[in-house]
Amino acid sequence: MKRWLIPAANAFAVFLALLALWQAVIWIFHVAPYMLPPPLAVGKALLARRSLLLNALTITAEEAAGGLLASVVAGTAIALFFAQSRWLRRMLFPYTLLLQTVPIIAIAPLILMWVGAGMSAVTLIAFIISLAPIIANVTQGLISVDENFVQLFLMHNASPAQVLFRLRLPHAVPSLFVGIRIASGLAVIGAITGELYAGSSRVGEGGLGYSILYASTQLQTDYLFALVAAATVLGFAFVFIVMFLEWYSLHRWHESARPLEAD
Amino acid sequence: MSSAAGIPMIQLAGVAKRFKQGQPVLDPLDLEISKGEFVTLLGPSGCGKSTLLKLIAGLTPLSSGTIRVDGMNPKNARELLSFIFQDPTLLPWRTVAQNVCLGLELERVAEKRRLKKVEELLELVGLTHVSKAYPRELSGGMKMRVSIARALATNPRLLLMDEPFAALDEMARDRFNEELLRLREEQKWTAIFVTHSVAEAVFLSTRIIILAPNPGRIHAMLPVDLPFPRTATLRTAPEFDLLAASVSRALRGAITT
Numbered sequence: 001m002k003r004w005l006i007p008a009a010n011a012f013a014v015f016l017a018l019l020a021l022w023q024a025v026i027w028i029f030h031v032a033p034y035m036l037p038p039p040l041a042v043g044k045a046l047l048a049r050r051s052l053l054l055n056a057l058t059i060t061a062e063e064a065a066g067g068l069l070a071s072v073v074a075g076t077a078i079a080l081f082f083a084q085s086r087w088l089r090r091m092l093f094p095y096t097l098l099l100q101t102v103p104i105i106a107i108a109p110l111i112l113m114w115v116g117a118g119m120s121a122v123t124l125i126a127f128i129i130s131l132a133p134i135i136a137n138v139t140q141g142l143i144s145v146d147e148n149f150v151q152l153f154l155m156h157n158a159s160p161a162q163v164l165f166r167l168r169l170p171h172a173v174p175s176l177f178v179g180i181r182i183a184s185g186l187a188v189i190g191a192i193t194g195e196l197y198a199g200s201s202r203v204g205e206g207g208l209g210y211s212i213l214y215a216s217t218q219l220q221t222d223y224l225f226a227l228v229a230a231a232t233v234l235g236f237a238f239v240f241i242v243m244f245l246e247w248y249s250l251h252r253w254h255e256s257a258r259p260l261e262a263d
Numbered sequence: 264m265s266s267a268a269g270i271p272m273i274q275l276a277g278v279a280k281r282f283k284q285g286q287p288v289l290d291p292l293d294l295e296i297s298k299g300e301f302v303t304l305l306g307p308s309g310c311g312k313s314t315l316l317k318l319i320a321g322l323t324p325l326s327s328g329t330i331r332v333d334g335m336n337p338k339n340a341r342e343l344l345s346f347i348f349q350d351p352t353l354l355p356w357r358t359v360a361q362n363v364c365l366g367l368e369l370e371r372v373a374e375k376r377r378l379k380k381v382e383e384l385l386e387l388v389g390l391t392h393v394s395k396a397y398p399r400e401l402s403g404g405m406k407m408r409v410s411i412a413r414a415l416a417t418n419p420r421l422l423l424m425d426e427p428f429a430a431l432d433e434m435a436r437d438r439f440n441e442e443l444l445r446l447r448e449e450q451k452w453t454a455i456f457v458t459h460s461v462a463e464a465v466f467l468s469t470r471i472i473i474l475a476p477n478p479g480r481i482h483a484m485l486p487v488d489l490p491f492p493r494t495a496t497l498r499t500a501p502e503f504d505l506l507a508a509s510v511s512r513a514l515r516g517a518i519t520t
Contacts, residue, residue, distance in 0.1 A: 146352070148348050148350055148352045149352055149354070151317075151320075151322050151346070151348075152346065152348070152352050152365075153369065154322065154341075155320060155322070155341055155344070155345065155346045155366075156341070156365070156366045156369040156370055156417065157341050157342065157369065157370065158369045162369055166368075166369070167354070170354070170356045171356075173356070252397055253355045253356045253357075253397045253398070253399060254355065254356075255399065
């Protein structure tokens with residue numbers, strides 16, 4: 001039997017047990033379906049509204065992916081700038097912490113006011129929330145190069161650009177992936193949070209956040225649960241894709257990414 | 264002075280180094296090294312061996328004095344020299360061949376010539392079969408070989424080595440010493456070598472400079488008049504033991520003063 005099959009079967013067993021527990025709670029405590037729908041009802045809602053759900057999922061996925069991609073590009077660029085001097089870092093680094101600590105819920109309405117409701121506003125929110133971990137991790141990776149390597153480059157009359165792009169940047173790639181892994185979860189959360197405020201350009205049609213809000217006001221609790229499940233799957237998919245990309249780009253040389261079969 | 268009467272490769276005049284706080288690392292020293300010499304710097308920790316090497320490479324600023332490498336300021340002479348560190352300092356994201364190629368790439372050598380040179384050097388150090396491997400797949404000795412190949416790829420006239428074999432076991436170290444001399448025979452570079460090992464110093468050098476610590480200064484210079492080519496059998500020859508004994512004596516003197 002394949003080695004991954006046993007843990008996969010175990011994980012699936014846990015999933016089934018949780019569903020059973022859920023159903024048991026409903027039977028024992030006589031919970032009303034609009035408070036806690038039975039698992040089967042959620043499954044039915046999932047099937048019945050699959051095209052609407054898939055549409056919402058696609059919208060949110062696009063926003064989160066757009067925000068994440070933008071934060072990778074911008075965050076790396078900012079980190080390259082920060083790597084230039086300690087002085088710059090001391091001066092500007094506290095403001096990247098600000099990005100991390102400002103409650104996104106509090107600034108989302110502001111962004112909507114400035115950009116206008118819609119996908120671009122939500123993408124911007126996903127971008128803002130996922131930017132800080134990229135900047136912090138890539139900067140750390142860029143500046144933590146061993147001094148001997150720098151001297152080696154200098155011995156060959158390397159230009160500052162060569163030191164930056166042939167030494168510091170490749171050295172920072174593993175840290176970049178640590179940043180992306182954190183940011184990918186945040187981007188999905190940011191997109192859904194943004195949608196709670198941004199609403200939709202067309203009535204009844206919007207991303208997961210919008211649909212969650214809509215379903216809750218309509219007391220469509222079974223659909224609400226289906227949406228929550230979809231949001232979870234989306235976050236999971238993001239992390240999984242990032243982990244695969246990380247493995248793909250690092251497995252040949254980096255200690256953290258041993259060949260898949262190794263353990 | 265005991266320097267061979269040749270064409271000077273390195274001239275140090277009144278060279279001194281102090282830490283930022285003012286403590287002296289190296290007292291003012293004068294030294295001339297001729298082309299073709301293999302000079303070993305030997306001494307206890309804190310005698311400024313590595314500092315001296317870095318000064319010659321132009322990697323750390325002088326506090327006073329002048330250094331000339333082939334008549335030039337060290338920074339302008341970088342094309343002439345290569346540095347081998349104690350650590351192999353291989354870039355982990357590059358294959359063996361790409362690591363050997365690094366210096367050529369940074370010096371913007373055309374790709375065709377680069378590939379030819381890399382192939383030639385991998386052959387020379389016996390690593391052709393692992394040219395596409397990544398450093399993490401190699402043993403410590405193989406990594407050091409890559410590091411040597413990389414240093415030699417840019418055709419250096421002067422090779423600066425900072426305890427390159429310190430991390431290897433003694434048998435590997437002996438083998439590397441023999442190989443280093445073979446490469447020198449072929450390529451005729453001048454070498455400055457830092458080590459803690461008396462046997463290594465005697466085997467490799469044309470001249471041994473013993474440094475004393477706190478602050479670093481030249482304690483003694485001993486010419487090594489053993490003929491080249493030197494092979495493994497030299498280590499068991501009586502004249503080798505005699506030289507090693509006198510070097511050890513001088514080294515003890517450097518520690519107790």
